Amino acid sequence: MNDSPILELRGVSKAFGAVQALYEVDFHVAAGEVMALVGDNGAGKSTLIKCIAGIYSSDSGEILYNGEPVSIHGPKDAAKLGIEVVYQDLALADNLDVVQNMFLGREETTSLRRLDEVDMERRAKETLQTLSVTTIRSVRQTVAGLSGGQRQSVAVAKAVMWNSKVVILDEPTAALGVAQTRQVLDLVRRLGEQGLAVVLVSHNLHDVFEVSDSVTVLRLGQNVAEFKTKETNQTEVVEAITAGKLSKIPGQPAAEVVV
Amino acid sequence: MSTQPAPIETSDATPATAVPGDETIGEYARRWWAGLRAGELGSLPIVVGLVIIAIVFQSQNNQFLTAGNFVNLIVQMAAITTIAMGIVFILLLGEIDLSVGYVSGVAGVIAALLLIPDGNQVPTLVGIGAALVAGAAIGVLHGLIITKVGVPSFVVTLAGLLGWNGVVLLLIGNRGTVIIQNNTVIGFANDFLSPATAWIMLAAALALYAGVLLLARRARAKAGLPAQPDLLLALRVVGLGVVGAIVVYVANQDRGIPYVFLVLMGAYIVWTYVLNRTRFGRHVYAVGGNAEAARRAGISVDQVRIACFAICSFMAALGGIILASRLRSVDTNAGGGSILLYSIAAAVIGGTSLFGGRGHIKSAVLGALVIASIDNGLGLLGLSSGTKFVVTGLVLLAAVTIDSLSRRRQERAGRA
Numbered sequence: 001m002n003d004s005p006i007l008e009l010r011g012v013s014k015a016f017g018a019v020q021a022l023y024e025v026d027f028h029v030a031a032g033e034v035m036a037l038v039g040d041n042g043a044g045k046s047t048l049i050k051c052i053a054g055i056y057s058s059d060s061g062e063i064l065y066n067g068e069p070v071s072i073h074g075p076k077d078a079a080k081l082g083i084e085v086v087y088q089d090l091a092l093a094d095n096l097d098v099v100q101n102m103f104l105g106r107e108e109t110t111s112l113r114r115l116d117e118v119d120m121e122r123r124a125k126e127t128l129q130t131l132s133v134t135t136i137r138s139v140r141q142t143v144a145g146l147s148g149g150q151r152q153s154v155a156v157a158k159a160v161m162w163n164s165k166v167v168i169l170d171e172p173t174a175a176l177g178v179a180q181t182r183q184v185l186d187l188v189r190r191l192g193e194q195g196l197a198v199v200l201v202s203h204n205l206h207d208v209f210e211v212s213d214s215v216t217v218l219r220l221g222q223n224v225a226e227f228k229t230k231e232t233n234q235t236e237v238v239e240a241i242t243a244g245k246l247s248k249i250p251g252q253p254a255a256e257v258v259v
Numbered sequence: 260m261s262t263q264p265a266p267i268e269t270s271d272a273t274p275a276t277a278v279p280g281d282e283t284i285g286e287y288a289r290r291w292w293a294g295l296r297a298g299e300l301g302s303l304p305i306v307v308g309l310v311i312i313a314i315v316f317q318s319q320n321n322q323f324l325t326a327g328n329f330v331n332l333i334v335q336m337a338a339i340t341t342i343a344m345g346i347v348f349i350l351l352l353g354e355i356d357l358s359v360g361y362v363s364g365v366a367g368v369i370a371a372l373l374l375i376p377d378g379n380q381v382p383t384l385v386g387i388g389a390a391l392v393a394g395a396a397i398g399v400l401h402g403l404i405i406t407k408v409g410v411p412s413f414v415v416t417l418a419g420l421l422g423w424n425g426v427v428l429l430l431i432g433n434r435g436t437v438i439i440q441n442n443t444v445i446g447f448a449n450d451f452l453s454p455a456t457a458w459i460m461l462a463a464a465l466a467l468y469a470g471v472l473l474l475a476r477r478a479r480a481k482a483g484l485p486a487q488p489d490l491l492l493a494l495r496v497v498g499l500g501v502v503g504a505i506v507v508y509v510a511n512q513d514r515g516i517p518y519v520f521l522v523l524m525g526a527y528i529v530w531t532y533v534l535n536r537t538r539f540g541r542h543v544y545a546v547g548g549n550a551e552a553a554r555r556a557g558i559s560v561d562q563v564r565i566a567c568f569a570i571c572s573f574m575a576a577l578g579g580i581i582l583a584s585r586l587r588s589v590d591t592n593a594g595g596g597s598i599l600l601y602s603i604a605a606a607v608i609g610g611t612s613l614f615g616g617r618g619h620i621k622s623a624v625l626g627a628l629v630i631a632s633i634d635n636g637l638g639l640l641g642l643s644s645g646t647k648f649v650v651t652g653l654v655l656l657a658a659v660t661i662d663s664l665s666r667r668r669q670e671r672a673g674r675a
Contacts, residue, residue: 076557091555093548095616096541104545105556107538114536118482 004067006031006197007052007083007166012061014047021047022221023248024061029166029199034192036200036208036229039218040241045201048218049168052199053085054078084159085168090151092158094144098136099124101143102158127161128153130194131187149180156187160196167191168199173207185211205234219244284490300665304658305609305625309632316636323636326512333510334448336631337519338363338582342598343605343623344530345574348567350606351534351547353615354405354412358419359602362397362572363579364427364594366390370580371589372430374441383443387580394576395569397423402565412568420599427593436590439583447522448585451515457507460516464524465503469496519581523624526574531620543567547615578602597648604651605630608658629654 005028014022022044029035039045050056052063054072062069065081072078078085092101099117102124108116124139133153136146143151152172159167169188173181188211191198202208208215209229217225217240224244227237295303316323342359349356373386381389401419405412431437439445452460472492479486510516534540545553546563554560582598583589607613608629609622630651637647 075555087555089551091549091552093545093552093616095548096544100541100544101552104541104552105558107541109538113538115538115541118478118484121484122482 005029005064006066008064009052010062010064012048012051012058012063014051014056014058020221022051022058025218025221025223027216027223029197031165031197032192032195033214034188034198034200034212036202036212036215037218038202038205038208038215038237038241042220043218043241044221045218046170047221049085049170049199049201052078052083052168079162082163082165083168084162084164084166086152086155086159086170086172088170088174090155092143092151092155095142097142098139098154101154102127102161106162123161124157127157131157131160131190133157133187135183147180148176149183152176152180152184153187156191160191164196166197166199168201170201171203172200173202173204181207205237208237209234217241217244220246222246222248284488287488287491297669299669300661302610302621302625304661305629308629308654312629312632312636316632316639320636320639322639326509328635328639329509330513330515330517332631332635333520334517334585335635336627337448337523338578338585338598339601339605339630340523340624340627341526341578341581342575342602343609343627344526344620345571346602346606347611347618347620347623348543349412349571350611350613351543351615351618352564352567353547354564354567355603356401356412356416356568356571357599358397358401358416358423359571359575360599361420361423361427361594362394362575363582363598364589365397365423365430365579366394366576367579367583367589367593368427368430368437369393370444371437371439371583374439374444375437376440383441386441387444390580391573391576394579395573398569398572399565401572402568405568406561406564424595428591431589431591431593436588438588444580444584445587446584447519447581448517449587450518452518452521454511454515457511457516460521461503461507465496465500468499472496519584522577522581526577527620527624534620539563539566544616601630601651604655608655610662612662
């Protein structure tokens, strides 16, 4: 694992009207690292990843990519940097097959604007093979016929096939059974082993402890703790999630906080 | 019924991780049969339905299966087929266009008026072109209101149904009926290819089809992907050849292949290519299947929608010109009557889903063939319009029921 972060956020804040969703959040992830992002409902996990993905722009603070400050104003900027997000609802079109979904919006064409089906099918297969996704019988099968775990695999494969460096997974195991959760967690670990920076947003501490290298805890929009997974335990993380020390009490100006 | 998801019928699928190898024809047939049992009926119900229609009507009236009636049928189904092809694009989005009937009327009237030989007439191609451009422009207008203002397509095109009917009446004015005297326009539906030309065109079409299949197969083999068995390719070409030969032979016994048949073939090839082989077509399916996924993939959903409405109205305009050609005139009733409902019914009977994302151009052709056959057959039996509508309605209901049942079966088999 390389210790210098590929993606780093410094003092990122974001408010929606009177609601301070993020307050001076620091966050970082390195290549080959699986960084878990945990926190209770409303802690700001989704807002944070949407700031990284360019869906929201932060009010203040900076985002560094490979140590260089960058500005991300839309999903396309994020994609250009090699940041891909797999959202909880996966955004797959049920009526299209696996290849068609993986290349959606970025189809390859040959002469006469003809789709290059052969090359797309070959590349889709290659990507699935690199990720050791063996449960999908045919890449020409419509996504509607796939199980939850298989769909998650397709969504992840779709995200990593574009030379991505950072992959953000939003609750990838939330709706899955035991066996399928196992598939997806294996896949998450392989992504890290292949040198990608992985941000895993999850509620499930069991999953987090199984695959992550580090854990960042958000509470009420603030970064309250960061652990190396090996040097901590569930009790300590739960304590941070529910009672982590805040630098600013929500609803009050920072200056008035008495610690 | 198998509980594990099996590969779908139309693809050349083997497990993604298996060593690529070509399927044998036996494996292919087994897979097709398994798909059929799991509810993937494809075009089978329509083909069966057509056979039943032919048997029933022939047993009632021996004029039904004659060369002359066959040629009539081609001319009668041409306008509905053309309009239904446009409807397929709209249904694929999960939208609806109720205005196609009178849009076709507007186009027919524009062409007819511009080509009246009163000394001010325009060249034939300009007249036809103007009608088609007007159609496309109407579609763009509908699309802009639907996407940019956010009015549901049902309402916009319902307003269009009324509004364009009004435009037809205004354009015709107090003329009542405009007789078409332009020979080119009349020729679409009333002139016929010479027998030799028809055979040459069939041979050319077959060669093209075989060439496309072979090139695709070679490209797959070169990339190490599994390809369809040679025998299946051969069967496809031979199958098309046999059907084509029957069509040409039978038509040549009578007046021959009408020119409008070439228009249908051209439209079929172009739109099938656009839907299945271009990025635009892929995006149409994606928008219909999951608009949010399409948006996140960077597809301009609004542009796709506007383009589809433009294509639909363009095809309606082409249908309107064909209809005017067949009737040799346009009147205040142009684009009215059963045209709208027959066109939408044709697309649906042919297997295009009303809920978006599923359907093909061929469903327009097959569905229109069913509807035109019923219309034609009941006409031969001397039955009234009332009976025609009741029977066509029942067929539409049956088609949608079969579709729903087969989809439920697919869902249970984990395929839908």
